[in-house]
Amino acid sequence: MANSKSSRPETVSIGDQKVLRGTGGELHQTAGGDIPTLTTQQGTPVADDQNSLKAGQRGPTLIEDQHFREKIFHFDHERIPERVVHARGFGAHGYFETYESLSDITRADIFQRAGEKTELFVRFSTVAGNKGSADLARDVRGFAVKFYTKEGNWDLVGNNIPVFFIQDAIKFPDLIHAAKQEPDRGFPQAQTAHDNFWDFISLTPESINMALWIMSDRTIPRSFRFMEGFGVHTFRMVNAEGKSSFVKFHWKPKQGLQSVVWNEALKLNGADPDFHRRDMWDAIKMGDYPEWELGLQVFDEKFAEEFEFDVLDATKIIPEEQVPIRIVGRMVLDRCVDNFFAETEQVAFQTGNLVPGIDFTNDPLLQGRNFSYLDTQLSRLGSTNFNHLPINAPRCPFHHFQQDGHMAFQNPKGRANYEPNSWGKDGGPRENPEKGFQSYPEELEGAKGRHRSETFADHYSQARQFYLSQTKVEQGHIADAFVFELSKVQTAAIRERMVSHLLNVDQDLAAKVAKGLRLKSMPEPADAARPTIMDLKVSEKLSIVLNGPDSFKGRKLGALVTDGVDIDLVTALKSAMESEGAQIAFIAPQVGGVEASDGTWIEADEKIDGGPSLLYDAVVILASEEGGSELAKMPPARDFAADAFSHCKFIGYSQQAQPLLEKAGVWADLDAGCKQLSQTDDGKAFVEMCRDLRFWEREEKLG
Numbered sequence: 130m131a132n133s134k135s136s137r138p139e140t141v142s143i144g145d146q147k148v149l150r151g152t153g154g155e156l157h158q159t160a161g162g163d164i165p166t167l168t169t170q171q172g173t174p175v176a177d178d179q180n181s182l183k184a185g186q187r188g189p190t191l192i193e194d195q196h197f198r199e200k201i202f203h204f205d206h207e208r209i210p211e212r213v214v215h216a217r218g219f220g221a222h223g224y225f226e227t228y229e230s231l232s233d234i235t236r237a238d239i240f241q242r243a244g245e246k247t248e249l250f251v252r253f254s255t256v257a258g259n260k261g262s263a264d265l266a267r268d269v270r271g272f273a274v275k276f277y278t279k280e281g282n283w284d285l286v287g288n289n290i291p292v293f294f295i296q297d298a299i300k301f302p303d304l305i306h307a308a309k310q311e312p313d314r315g316f317p318q319a320q321t322a323h324d325n326f327w328d329f330i331s332l333t334p335e336s337i338n339m340a341l342w343i344m345s346d347r348t349i350p351r352s353f354r355f356m357e358g359f360g361v362h363t364f365r366m367v368n369a370e371g372k373s374s375f376v377k378f379h380w381k382p383k384q385g386l387q388s389v390v391w392n393e394a395l396k397l398n399g400a401d402p403d404f405h406r407r408d409m410w411d412a413i414k415m416g417d418y419p420e421w422e423l424g425l426q427v428f429d430e431k432f433a434e435e436f437e438f439d440v441l442d443a444t445k446i447i448p449e450e451q452v453p454i455r456i457v458g459r460m461v462l463d464r465c466v467d468n469f470f471a472e473t474e475q476v477a478f479q480t481g482n483l484v485p486g487i488d489f490t491n492d493p494l495l496q497g498r499n500f501s502y503l504d505t506q507l508s509r510l511g512s513t514n515f516n517h518l519p520i521n522a523p524r525c526p527f528h529h530f531q532q533d534g535h536m537a538f539q540n541p542k543g544r545a546n547y548e549p550n551s552w553g554k555d556g557g558p559r560e561n562p563e564k565g566f567q568s569y570p571e572e573l574e575g576a577k578g579r580h581r582s583e584t585f586a587d588h589y590s591q592a593r594q595f596y597l598s599q600t601k602v603e604q605g606h607i608a609d610a611f612v613f614e615l616s617k618v619q620t621a622a623i624r625e626r627m628v629s630h631l632l633n634v635d636q637d638l639a640a641k642v643a644k645g646l647r648l649k650s651m652p653e654p655a656d657a658a659r660p661t662i663m664d665l666k667v668s669e670k671l672s673i674v675l676n677g678p679d680s681f682k683g684r685k686l687g688a689l690v691t692d693g694v695d696i697d698l699v700t701a702l703k704s705a706m707e708s709e710g711a712q713i714a715f716i717a718p719q720v721g722g723v724e725a726s727d728g729t730w731i732e733a734d735e736k737i738d739g740g741p742s743l744l745y746d747a748v749v750i751l752a753s754e755e756g757g758s759e760l761a762k763m764p765p766a767r768d769f770a771a772d773a774f775s776h777c778k779f780i781g782y783s784q785q786a787q788p789l790l791e792k793a794g795v796w797a798d799l800d801a802g803c804k805q806l807s808q809t810d811d812g813k814a815f816v817e818m819c820r821d822l823r824f825w826e827r828e829e830k831l832g
């Protein structure tokens with residue numbers, strides 16, 4: 130069962146002093162016991178791993194030092210090419226639990242039996258940045274799931290945004306070239322705020338819907354745990370009778386949706402470039418297992434024909450109000466990897482990995498992906514045998530006659546390595562028309578040509594629908610994001626061209642962006658193949674703020690404390706947080722910790738410089754008289770308070786923190802999102818406030 134409590138003891142005694150600790154932190158410990166002898170790769174015991182073999186005390190190293198040569202040789206070749214996109218990722222193991230049989234719509238084995246659990250591996254990622262880039266880049270997040278089903282591996286290689294930039298895979302290299310660092314200068318890294326990206330987007334009207342999504346807070350999630358996932362394309366499901374239904378896949382986080390604000394993201398990239406991966410690692414190690422429910426939008430040909438847009442066009446969604454989501458199971462991530470390289474780096478996803486009962490549609494993006502994902506593994510993993518790696522191998526029995534190649538260690542046994550053969554049972558596997566994967570026998574005809582269907586032509590209507598479905602706060606964030614990104618674009622004509630597209634989306638949005646960029650005059654609206662449909666219904670499900678959680682569970686409170694802090698308040702707050710399923714981390718002027726009012730020692734999780742308020746969902750500042758004045762003199766403590774305030778976080782404070790809050794410039798503006806904590810009951814009341822996650826009313830006043 131998920132449990133957010135650390136396995137660290139609540140309080141421990143050291144000497145005759147009581148010690149109080151936060152709930153966060155690294156819990157992993159290496160095993161003790163007998164230490165095995167170090168060997169070479171050949172298993173030869175090594176006597177000395179400190180000194181290479183030399184001729185004389187100060188002489189040259191000898192080439193016969195096999196251990197040294199093997200060690201350096203292997204080290205020299207440790208790197209493999211990173212993924213051409215989605216290079217920076219973080220993986221975890223878990224399982225999928227089927228809620229009910231879906232035999233009415235699919236014969237896929239994984240969906241036949243209620244309560245059945247299937248092992249899976251997930252890799253979350255950013256798209257544009259290199260492997261070493263920062264987690265909080267404004268970027269789409271990859272959400273790739275490999276289900277190890279009893280009838281083969283099924284890879285659902287999705288994103289955290291349900292639409293995509295382009296309609297035809299042939300444009301993917303152009304899109305990615307434009308998004309990544311510019312080829313002459315090699316920067317900027319992991320950001321779309323540059324000329325090439327917006328040049329391409331502004332010349333590619335089909336990307337405008339996606340442009341609205343990526344300028345929303347969806348691209349700066351609070352962590353992987355708080356974002357949705359989408360299969361994006363329309364897929365097919367086929368039941369045992371051969372009946373086909375269309376389906377779109379959705380992952381809904383049980384933790385609720387949550388994002389950070391842009392200024393916070395910018396600073397987080399410096400404060401903790403590993404913010405998202407650390408969050409996931411800590412949550413799983415603490416037993417607070419993240420969960421998502423799998424939902425299906427199932428529809429038929431008739432709906433597809435009547436729908437305003439083409440269901441094969443991956444730049445469009447089908448609003449949940451039009452096709453409700455059927456929740457069919459849940460995914461629980463309950464195990465971190467043992468080794469990052471072996472698992473997260475070497476995992477190879479492939480959209481073509483489908484199982485009987487699930488099938489493709491003719492979405493031209495999906496069709497192109499089916500080629501790319503197989504092909505790319507050869508560059509990256511270096512051999513056609515990447516499926517022999519444990520993370521990629523199916524967990525069900527498999528039998529085929531594919532053999533040899535670099536690094537083969539699973540060649541078929543026996544004499545037969547071809548089919549058909551006449552060697553009877555020992556001649557190996559045979560095809561099985563009944564069990565085997567059958568492509569849906571869709572009738573197809575048409576003239577060969579490089580087509581783009583007329584039904585893909587509307588590029589603005591859903592962008593407008595998305596924008597209008599946001600709360601005022603979120604609309605403001607979208608406009609600000611456009612202004613920020615386009616302010617980094619040096620070519621004025623590109624900035625204007627983007628505004629000319631926004632005029633087809635929403636006049637107010639275009640006006641805000643034009644004002645933010647200080648355009649001298651408003652450009653003409655871009656030519657549109659079709660006029661925008663102005664009255665598409667808004668969809669509340671598209672907002673993050675409207676789909677947040679109703680608790681502070683899984684979140685983290687940062688408590689800045691000083692010597693002499695009121696111990697009753699601290700313990701009350703800690704227990705209120707823990708009963709909510711949230712964590713508390715202590716931040717102090719020195720990493721050793723502080724001595725509370727009754728002599729209890731509070732161990733710090735962070736020294737103030739390393740524990741800015743950015744790292745926490747809400748903060749409290751609890752000081753003694755003297756401590757409050759000391760904090761006021763510390764610039765990082767002033768930033769702690771000022772940032773928490775401007776990022777609209779809930780702030781709890783003791784009266785003694787007033788000097789700090791004054792120096793941080795927020796004392797005079799304290800609002801209903803700030804609560805003075807004086808009695809122990811206040812701890813609980815503060816936790817209840819925090820359930821709203823952010824005090825958005827403040828943002829308007831901040832201007």
Ligand code: HDE
Binds near residue numbers: 298497
């Ligand atoms: Fe990918 N994409 N993609 N993509 N994609 C890759 O495959 C590609 C697209 C997505 O954690 C690559 O193994 C093309 C849409 C994820 O390992 C590559 C097109 C969606 C991941 C590739 C798309 C995605 C990738 C690079 C246009 C959301 C990371 C490394 C048709 C539905 C998987 C690799 C992981 C990775 C190609 C568009 C999601 C080059 C040609 C749409 C989550 O094959």
